Amino acid sequence: MKTPLVRLEALAKSYASVPAVHPLDLEFDTGDFLAILGPSGCGKTTLLKMLGGFVPPTSGRILIGGEDVTQLPPERRPTNMVFQGYGLFPHMTVRQNIAYGPRIAREDKNLLARRVDDMLALVRLTEFGDQYPGALSGGQQQRVALARALMMRPKVLLLDEPFAALDLKLRQAMQEELRTIHKNIGGTFVFVTHDQAEAMALASKVVVMSKGRVEQVGSGEEIYRRPKTRFVSQFVGEANFFAAERKDNRVSIPGAFTFEDHGPDCPVQVGVRPERVLLGARTKQSVQSFNARIIDRLFLGAQVQYRVALPDGVTFLATTAEGTLQIGETTSVGWSAEDQWVVQA
Amino acid sequence: MMGLALDRRNLLLLPALLVLLLLFLGPMAYFFVASFFKVSLFNLVPTWNLGNYQKVAGEYGLPIAYTMGISALIALIATVLGYIVAHVIWRNPGRWGAFLLGATLLTLFGGYLVKIFAWKTILGREGIINNTLLALGLADQPVEILLYSPFAVVLVLVSYLLPFTILPLYGALRAIEPTTLDAARDLGASPARMLWDAILPRCIPAMLTAFSLSFLVSAGDYVTPRLVGGTRSLMMGNFIESQFGLRMNIPLGAAMTYSTMVTSLAIIIVVWLVLRAALRPK
Numbered sequence: 001m002k003t004p005l006v007r008l009e010a011l012a013k014s015y016a017s018v019p020a021v022h023p024l025d026l027e028f029d030t031g032d033f034l035a036i037l038g039p040s041g042c043g044k045t046t047l048l049k050m051l052g053g054f055v056p057p058t059s060g061r062i063l064i065g066g067e068d069v070t071q072l073p074p075e076r077r078p079t080n081m082v083f084q085g086y087g088l089f090p091h092m093t094v095r096q097n098i099a100y101g102p103r104i105a106r107e108d109k110n111l112l113a114r115r116v117d118d119m120l121a122l123v124r125l126t127e128f129g130d131q132y133p134g135a136l137s138g139g140q141q142q143r144v145a146l147a148r149a150l151m152m153r154p155k156v157l158l159l160d161e162p163f164a165a166l167d168l169k170l171r172q173a174m175q176e177e178l179r180t181i182h183k184n185i186g187g188t189f190v191f192v193t194h195d196q197a198e199a200m201a202l203a204s205k206v207v208v209m210s211k212g213r214v215e216q217v218g219s220g221e222e223i224y225r226r227p228k229t230r231f232v233s234q235f236v237g238e239a240n241f242f243a244a245e246r247k248d249n250r251v252s253i254p255g256a257f258t259f260e261d262h263g264p265d266c267p268v269q270v271g272v273r274p275e276r277v278l279l280g281a282r283t284k285q286s287v288q289s290f291n292a293r294i295i296d297r298l299f300l301g302a303q304v305q306y307r308v309a310l311p312d313g314v315t316f317l318a319t320t321a322e323g324t325l326q327i328g329e330t331t332s333v334g335w336s337a338e339d340q341w342v343v344q345a
Numbered sequence: 346m347m348g349l350a351l352d353r354r355n356l357l358l359l360p361a362l363l364v365l366l367l368l369f370l371g372p373m374a375y376f377f378v379a380s381f382f383k384v385s386l387f388n389l390v391p392t393w394n395l396g397n398y399q400k401v402a403g404e405y406g407l408p409i410a411y412t413m414g415i416s417a418l419i420a421l422i423a424t425v426l427g428y429i430v431a432h433v434i435w436r437n438p439g440r441w442g443a444f445l446l447g448a449t450l451l452t453l454f455g456g457y458l459v460k461i462f463a464w465k466t467i468l469g470r471e472g473i474i475n476n477t478l479l480a481l482g483l484a485d486q487p488v489e490i491l492l493y494s495p496f497a498v499v500l501v502l503v504s505y506l507l508p509f510t511i512l513p514l515y516g517a518l519r520a521i522e523p524t525t526l527d528a529a530r531d532l533g534a535s536p537a538r539m540l541w542d543a544i545l546p547r548c549i550p551a552m553l554t555a556f557s558l559s560f561l562v563s564a565g566d567y568v569t570p571r572l573v574g575g576t577r578s579l580m581m582g583n584f585i586e587s588q589f590g591l592r593m594n595i596p597l598g599a600a601m602t603y604s605t606m607v608t609s610l611a612i613i614i615v616v617w618l619v620l621r622a623a624l625r626p627k
Contacts, residue, residue, distance in 0.1 A: 052531060053530075053531075054527055054530075054531075073530065074527070074530040074531045075530050075531070075532075075533045075534055075535060079531075080531055080532070081527070081528075081531050083524045083527060083528055083531075084524070085522065085524050086524070087522065087524030087525045087527060087528035088525070088528070089525055089528070089529075089542075089543060089626070090525075090547075091546050091547055091626060092626040093626075096626045096627070100529075100532050100542070101532035101533050103627060104532070104533055104534055104538060104542070105533055145528075148528075148532065149531075149532075152532060152533070
């Protein structure tokens, strides 16, 4: 069996006996574009800093390319980081910043100059080589930081909330650029974000964290369509939940319908995204459906959001493109079986 | 300059400029002119000549060299120690740093003379160190070298000047973003390399300030050498003081002052150039 590029074994960190990251196991491979996603304070940045060597773990091991790097300082790890706030050297020009790592590693001067030129071209900063970072915009500084880290040809490139300080337009442009760079030069990128849209847009693999624990690992599509916990359901998008009961491998939602789901008998929650809920004539035969009443209607431009009530008073949201239904109407409501998921109550 | 002078808000600068002009620039100009005059029967005689400077060059070359050497040594020790303390304060923002910073500020409350006399009590023939050495049998007789020696001048001035070097250096260190240090390590720099590439270059102005301040104070001081330096000391400050005092030879005193000042300035410029060349990013 092939060893994965990076492997974390029971890695944990506590600050003064308050756990920041509970023991976690994680593996990812060369070429992966990994997003560590979670709200602030979930331990995602601590995890990234442990990978980079800036935070010593309390317990557990980090293996990169089969080698145990847990005890190595940052300068001896095959990782490089793009810091939040960039950490550019203000007393060095852009060229000097980018060349810093290879220069202190005593790389050949001519070769280095050529590599810096190529790197400047890659991040589209050729004409800014002799400027100081203070004269550059936020997006340009970001690209210098990226170039400086990439010059080290890291086995794993770490990015700490790389786009947090940029405005929406620039952030989208930088995301596009990062995706292009990853496609062109390959390599393994790991980035930390609290923005689920960013994680899904960029990453081939998303690690969702909450309160120092990994909640779920999967592709963006998996975590959105098949979230394993209530936290993941709600963190990666809007979700409706219905309290339900599972008995003899059948789950029944009171006032709605029952469907088959294998598992122990216990109270559960059934989740469904508002945009997957179908209303009126769109609930065809293949769809599980029931009748409910529209109690509120909100026009959002591209979509209309309805609040719908079951006979027992439970309400949920449905968003649709067409908004012909009015408040007070009773209508057929439903969704197809593959759009729902079951989590522990 | 015209625009600056005409702006009414700049009128507020006038009192300060007036004080500077009357109490600093005025006397400086007066002494500069006087340094080319002569003195006869304790009276200033305005005959232009370079005699005073020739005398300084001829007779006071050694004291000036000695003063520059010992002042540079004091400034170097004070700047290096000051950097170390500032670095410790900066890297330990918790209790240790706060304690050291508080202690640094507290020493500024003590007067200059009080500190000199405190050192006399510690270093003197009957001082704390000698009494301890004698009582422990580590010395047969009091160690004279402690006081009335160049060593005492260096020790006392360094201890007096330390807070003035710590504070500007601490200010410069505080302006350094911690992520730049992590970045240096991340890019392969050892801790020593990080200090040299990412920290010290950012402190050049502060290092120069600390060095110049302690160098100029030492080069111009005449109280410390007299009180703890004994008679063998060759500090220019004392020679200048005696020209202005006992000997009443203002022109020679002024020439000695300007010679010392120009040499000091030259040394500071050299230090600046060396710092810049050594720490310039490649």
